[in-house]
Amino acid sequence: MLDDDLTIILTAGLVATAAGLLGPFLVLRRVALMSDAVSHAVLPGIVLVYLLLGTRAPLPVIAGAALFAIICVLAIEALRSTGLVKSDAAIALVFPALFALGVLGVTRYASGVHLDLDSTIYGEIAFAPFRTLAIGELEIARSIVLLGAVALCNLALVTLLWKEYKATTFDPEFSRTIGIPPALLSRLLLIAVAITAVTAFESVGAILVVTMLIVPAAAAYLLTNRLWAMVVVTVAVGWVSALGGHAAATALDASIAGAMGLVAAICFALALVASPSHGLLARAVQRRRRQREIQAALGTVAR
Amino acid sequence: MGWLIDLVPLDYSDAVVVLGAMLLGITAGAVGVLAVLRQRSLVGDALAHAALPGVCIAFIATGAKDATSLLAGAAIAGLVGALLMVGIERTGRIRPDAAIGVVLSSFFSLGIVLLTYIASTDNSNQAGLEKYLFGQAAGLLERDLAVMAGLAIVALTLVAIGFRALKTTLFDPAFAGAVGLPVRLLEIAMTALLVVAIVIGLRMVGAILMVAMLVAPAVAARQLAGRLALVIPLAAVIGAAVGVSGALLASRAEIPTGPVIVLVAVSVVIVCVLIAPRRGVLWRARRLARDRRRILAEGVLVDLETAIHAGPPLTAAELALASARPARALRRALRDLDRAGMLRRDGERLYLSQPGAAAAHAVLERRDLWAAWLEHGSRLGVPDAREPDPTDLRASLGDEYADRLHALARAAER
Known part of the structure; x- marks a missing residue:
């Protein structure tokens, strides 16, 4: 039996780990907003499960949501791979369409039933300690078990296919010539994102997942030029946000997910300003130095 | 309002x-x-x-x-x-x-x-x-x-x-x-x-x-x-x-x-x-299929033309053996050529009709010109720096340059 605060921090940390393993690849492939698209696109899955099975129990709902999350990412990938639509536009076309399908389903067949995203799939991290599973003698929060499993799967995916993902992320043409299929790997990555997102929505709510998939990775991208370092820094920033956000939320009596998101945003802002290689300060100093060098060079020529 | x-x-x-x-x-x-x-x-x-x-x-x-x-x-x-x-x-x-x-x-x-x-x-x-x-x-x-x-x-x-x-x-x-x-x-x-x-x-x-x-x-x-x-x-x-x-x-x-x-x-x-x-997925797929089909038919046309010069006219089966093309593709190309009136049949044997022979010569001329462009094009001194259109080199270079290319190629052969 874990302490409540510890459960919340551990849940958020596991979200940070699971998302942090995938986030860098999303940011590098310029599809960072995939997570936000998935958060809307799961609605028809929930509606479909309700219409077919008449239930709002968590497991079938997660399965239905995951199905449509996967449909969403694959549709985006298919639209993008025609080469006619940029990835951001593809995202902005697919998720409204799926969400609209879900809304139509609700109003046409399930009106009167309370079926919206907030109540069915989007959990609240503050409630994580109260939903527990018994494993043998041990009673443990369900979110920790689920998210731990997802984080392990992501770790396995990223470590086993590390070389392949590195090649396809930075140079898809090159990886095709050496026999690594970029489209297949891209689809696999996006499916992992979809499953991670759906599992985490149920435990901690949508906005924290979207934040953890984008903001730490963007901050890490400002701090390092090496892929492995970027992944490590991303996970670290995620954990810092989890710990700092929980502390801030307790101190201010504010929303935990919101506070964690804000701490992540502060980390990003710090990186943007103070990163030694890509930060605003470092670049201003560099610009000043170059200006002085050029002036000195011009001065010697003039004399 | x-x-x-x-x-x-x-x-x-x-x-x-x-x-x-x-x-x-x-x-x-x-x-x-x-x-x-x-x-x-x-x-x-x-x-x-x-x-x-x-x-x-x-x-x-x-x-x-x-x-x-x-x-x-x-x-x-x-x-x-x-x-x-x-x-x-x-x-x-x-x-x-x-x-x-x-x-x-x-x-x-x-x-x-x-x-x-x-x-x-x-x-x-x-x-x-x-x-x-x-x-x-x-x-x-x-x-x-x-x-x-x-x-x-x-x-x-x-x-x-x-x-x-x-x-x-x-x-x-x-x-x-x-x-x-x-x-x-x-x-x-x-x-x-x-x-x-x-x-x-x-x-x-x-x-x-x-x-x-x-x-x-x-x-x-x-x-x-x-x-x-x-x-x-x-x-x-x-x-x-x-x-x-x-x-x-x-x-x-x-x-x-x-x-x-x-x-x-x-x-x-x-x-x-x-x-x-020009951009759509199906549009591009259709154009690709049409180009493939045309190029296949042209290839078979040239095969027939060269075979006629080498010996007695071929049957379809002999052509398949000589050209090493898949049987289905060959049948399809022959059907297209038939429909365009480029073939004449004498029992099993295949001849080129008048327009067929003309088309085959045109294809061969185009190929020669392209080969000559690749080998001698740099010596031509074309004023236009853009790459010419490979599907119709004569039209995009102009007759004068095309004839000079042929002359260069013949000079190099000697």
Whole structure:
């Protein structure tokens, strides 16, 4: 039996780990907003499960949501791979369409039933300690078990296919010539994102997942030029946000997910300003130095 | 706006919704092009989230759910968020999608924290604040139409006045800066236009419809036209058409308007992506298949021509053996040649007819010319630096150069 605060921090940390393993690849492939698209696109899955099975129990709902999350990412990938639509536009076309399908389903067949995203799939991290599973003698929060499993799967995916993902992320043409299929790997990555997102929505709510998939990775991208370092820094920033956000939320009596998101945003802002290689300060100093060098060079020529 | 509503042969409330959808389609279509071409399609989605802290702060400041102040708060927060996006991108390292994502999640997180703060102050007015901003297309009022019409006129006028400057800034900001255009100012103006259009759209029709209406007409128009001067008006027209047809369909079937418009818009995009002339997936596939078929037939024609010079005319089976082509492909090529009247048959044996022989010679001449171009083209000194068209070299080089190429090739053979 874990302490409540510890459960919340551990849940958020596991979200940070699971998302942090995938986030860098999303940011590098310029599809960072995939997570936000998935958060809307799961609605028809929930509606479909309700219409077919008449239930709002968590497991079938997660399965239905995951199905449509996967449909969403694959549709985006298919639209993008025609080469006619940029990835951001593809995202902005697919998720409204799926969400609209879900809304139509609700109003046409399930009106009167309370079926919206907030109540069915989007959990609240503050409630994580109260939903527990018994494993043998041990009673443990369900979110920790689920998210731990997802984080392990992501770790396995990223470590086993590390070389392949590195090649396809930075140079898809090159990886095709050496026999690594970029489209297949891209689809696999996006499916992992979809499953991670759906599992985490149920435990901690949508906005924290979207934040953890984008903001730490963007901050890490400002701090390092090496892929492995970027992944490590991303996970670290995620954990810092989890710990700092929980502390801030307790101190201010504010929303935990919101506070964690804000701490992540502060980390990003710090990186943007103070990163030694890509930060605003470092670049201003560099610009000043170059200006002085050029002036000195011009001065010697003039004399 | 009364006369306009009377023009639509529908009952009053449906007419208002149809007109509103049309006006929104025009504005969103036109300004959406500016967002889509800069890979900021999701800016509508981001601003829908970024407006939340603005609404909260306006509520905290005024203590009441007053429509004007909440909308102003949303617009200011949206503008701050959009400028932050531009600022983050300008630092160079972070790409538009990540910048949008960062702004979206940080602003929304701030909004959630502010919401919990408001909840703790026990103001009984606060219920539904997070949903306040988002309207529904079916709930449009006549008053909204006037706002939307004004917005459409302002947006179209601004785009038309600043067209050249906007175009240059969109496609080549560095060049625009070098020729003295106020790039930053233009970027801020474009962003502000987007923000105003989005915030008003959000309040009237909701977030999801706004995201789709910004992107779908622009993407569809881009498939159909290759020039910005055509893409923008086309996007406005597609937006209006999608809005009207979606609203009509929804009122006929008695289902919610917003989702139907979204689905109609996305279907239009899918159709355009599939069959747009010269770009569409199916269009390109058909052209590829036709080219393959033509090249196969030409190859078989040349095989027959060379075989006739080498010995007795071949049968189809012998041709298959000699040319090492798959039997099905060969049968198909022979059928095509037959249909074009290029073959003559004498029992089993295949001869070339008069036009067939002429076509075979033309193909061989083309191949020779191309080989000569690859080997001796550099010595020709063609004044035009562009690569000539390999499918019809003689037409793109001109007869004079083609004859000189042949002469060069013959000289080299000797």
